[in-house]
Amino acid sequence: MPKEPIIGIDLGTTNSCAAIVEGDNAGVPIVKLIPYKGGEYTVPSIFAIDDKGHELIGYEAKRQWQLNPKNTVYGAKRLMGRSFRSDIVETMQRVVAYSVRPGQKNDVVIDVANKEFSMPEISARILNKIRDVASNYLRVPVRRAVVTVPAYFNDRQRQAVKDAGKSIDLEVLRIINEPTAAALAYGVGKKLNETVVIFDLGGGTFDVSIIEIRDRVFEVKATGGDIFLGGIDFDNAMIHHILKDFTAKTGIDLASDPVAMQRIKDLAERTKCDLSAREEVPFNIPFITMTAQGQPLNIELKFTRKLLEQLTSGLVDRTLQMVARVLVDSGLSTKDIDEVMLVGGQTRMPVVQERLTKFFGKPPSKGVHPDEAVAIGAALYAHSLQDDTNLRLQLLDVIPMAIGLEKAGGAFHVVFPRNAPIPNAKQVTATTSFDQQTELMMRIFQGDNDQVIRNELLGEFTFSGIRADKAGKAQVEITFDVNIEGILTMHARDPSSGREMKTTVRVTQS
Numbered sequence: 001m002p003k004e005p006i007i008g009i010d011l012g013t014t015n016s017c018a019a020i021v022e023g024d025n026a027g028v029p030i031v032k033l034i035p036y037k038g039g040e041y042t043v044p045s046i047f048a049i050d051d052k053g054h055e056l057i058g059y060e061a062k063r064q065w066q067l068n069p070k071n072t073v074y075g076a077k078r079l080m081g082r083s084f085r086s087d088i089v090e091t092m093q094r095v096v097a098y099s100v101r102p103g104q105k106n107d108v109v110i111d112v113a114n115k116e117f118s119m120p121e122i123s124a125r126i127l128n129k130i131r132d133v134a135s136n137y138l139r140v141p142v143r144r145a146v147v148t149v150p151a152y153f154n155d156r157q158r159q160a161v162k163d164a165g166k167s168i169d170l171e172v173l174r175i176i177n178e179p180t181a182a183a184l185a186y187g188v189g190k191k192l193n194e195t196v197v198i199f200d201l202g203g204g205t206f207d208v209s210i211i212e213i214r215d216r217v218f219e220v221k222a223t224g225g226d227i228f229l230g231g232i233d234f235d236n237a238m239i240h241h242i243l244k245d246f247t248a249k250t251g252i253d254l255a256s257d258p259v260a261m262q263r264i265k266d267l268a269e270r271t272k273c274d275l276s277a278r279e280e281v282p283f284n285i286p287f288i289t290m291t292a293q294g295q296p297l298n299i300e301l302k303f304t305r306k307l308l309e310q311l312t313s314g315l316v317d318r319t320l321q322m323v324a325r326v327l328v329d330s331g332l333s334t335k336d337i338d339e340v341m342l343v344g345g346q347t348r349m350p351v352v353q354e355r356l357t358k359f360f361g362k363p364p365s366k367g368v369h370p371d372e373a374v375a376i377g378a379a380l381y382a383h384s385l386q387d388d389t390n391l392r393l394q395l396l397d398v399i400p401m402a403i404g405l406e407k408a409g410g411a412f413h414v415v416f417p418r419n420a421p422i423p424n425a426k427q428v429t430a431t432t433s434f435d436q437q438t439e440l441m442m443r444i445f446q447g448d449n450d451q452v453i454r455n456e457l458l459g460e461f462t463f464s465g466i467r468a469d470k471a472g473k474a475q476v477e478i479t480f481d482v483n484i485e486g487i488l489t490m491h492a493r494d495p496s497s498g499r500e501m502k503t504t505v506r507v508t509q510s
């Protein structure tokens with residue numbers, strides 16, 4: 001074990017997992033998942049504060065969730081790096097019991113036991129817990145990690161994960177994409193020459209990547225996804241049905257009762273998982289509420305796999321539509337695909353596998369463990385960054401959605417199209433629009449819409465120190481640099497003098 005280990009962390013929406021390379025077997029690295037006490041390999045990504053003011057993370061937080069729903073935060077990854085005024089935040093607000101508010105930078109803050117937390121602060125708590133577990137297991141302090149994020153995370157969200165690490169003195173050496181990590185778990189040490197589809201449907205996010213593996217080179221051909229599509233949405237579809245059924249039978253709406261909602265949510269998720277193995281599962285919750293006369297009321301339902309499939313068919317359709325788009329983007333057809341790999345707990349749902357089998361004309365492979373592959377891949381990549389490594393990996397990834405700037409009238413001018421390979425740099429030359437202008441402001445967005453308002457604002461960049469001249473005379477040469485992690489930096493220079501200009505960035509209220 002190196003003195004300064006680098007661990008791999010899968011920071012999941014519902015579960016997080018860490019792994020490390022411990023030795024090798026004839027040149028093939030041996031990866032160990034880091035066990036949590038009790039032998040579990042995953043830690044629930046849940047943060048809570050109990051009535052005594054104690055912070056609880058992981059299983060401790062999950063255990064008291066039903067009784068303390070308002071001060072228990074789950075699914076926080078979905079809100080990472082999001083501006084408060086996005087549709088996604090609004091939808092999320094409607095389904096969680098904790099309070100979601102706008103922060104100072106138009107970001108999201110959560111109140112837990114009357115204390116304010118930013119999203120990177122919540123993620124930092126979870127990262128810290130994983131780091132502690134790893135430090136205990138390895139018996140050395142862990143200060144460096146490779147952390148995975150959904151391929152479909154934008155620049156702001158990636159930055160937020162790095163910030164979370166920084167705040168707890170955990171250096172996030174590299175951010176890599178979850179599906180790419182899963183491909184590493186599958187392909188390292190096998191001398192493959194294959195094109196694989198990684199279909200990753202987790203608790204909160206959906207990603208699909210098409211990756212060409214040539215021994216130690218992992219080249220992403222195209223990626224796509226939806227960071228608002230995952231197991232939580234399958235649960236919500238069930239919950240919606242249960243509430244509607246209960247209201248129809250009793251006239252009572254349980255949505256405003258957080259403790260009842262929590263009990264329903266818990267059982268809905270368990271029932272959903274059971275329905276992956278069984279055709280029919282009873283759904284009973286005694287004493288969920290009382291009538292105005294004080295009579296206790298129960299929920300008594302029967303859930304069939306068929307009903308679950310009907311309630312969630314729209315969600316499954318969306319995953320398949322995305323697979324089709326990514327395939328088109330990659331320029332390949334289904335017959336070029338050697339293996340389809342399932343990652344993420346929600347891929348255990350039989351209909352997901354059936355639909356993929358139909359689409360690709362062959363069943364998905366069982367080449368990787370759906371819950372562990374991402375952490376294993378992160379650990380392999382971490383190992384390749386170790387000073388004394390003999391594992392050389394080459395990851396060629398892409399940006400998941402276009403990056404560009406706002407033009408007059410709010411149109412989006414694309415600088416990097418989606419699926420542009422990274423690292424990547426592009427130059428744009430801008431000119432002044434009025435006499436004696438010495439400053440130029442540019443708003444940068446990321447997304448796939450041709451109107452900036454529908455895309456995510458990455459920042460406002462101000463370039464100052466422009467040579468004073470007539471309008472249109474002075475030029476600014478702006479370089480957009482997207483690094484290997486999909487994070488953007490910008491700088492500008494005066495092309496006539498070659499002098500660098502001062503650049504300030506602000507992520508602001510939009």
Ligand SMILES: Nc1ncnc2c1ncn2[C@@H]1O[C@H](COP(=O)(O)OP(=O)(O)OP(=O)(O)O)[C@@H](O)[C@H]1O
Pocket residue numbers: 011012013014015016077201202203204205206230231232269272273274276343344345346347348349370371
């Ligand atoms: N047997 C099963 N059948 C259906 N769904 C399941 C099953 N087992 C787990 N799930 C669902 O999988 C989801 C969790 O998956 P996973 O642990 O891969 O997510 P995650 O990595 O935390 O999230 P993400 O990758 O989206 O950030 C949960 O919604 C859970 O209900």
Ligand SMILES: [Mg+2]
Pocket residue numbers: 010012013178202203344374
């Ligand atoms: Mg995951």
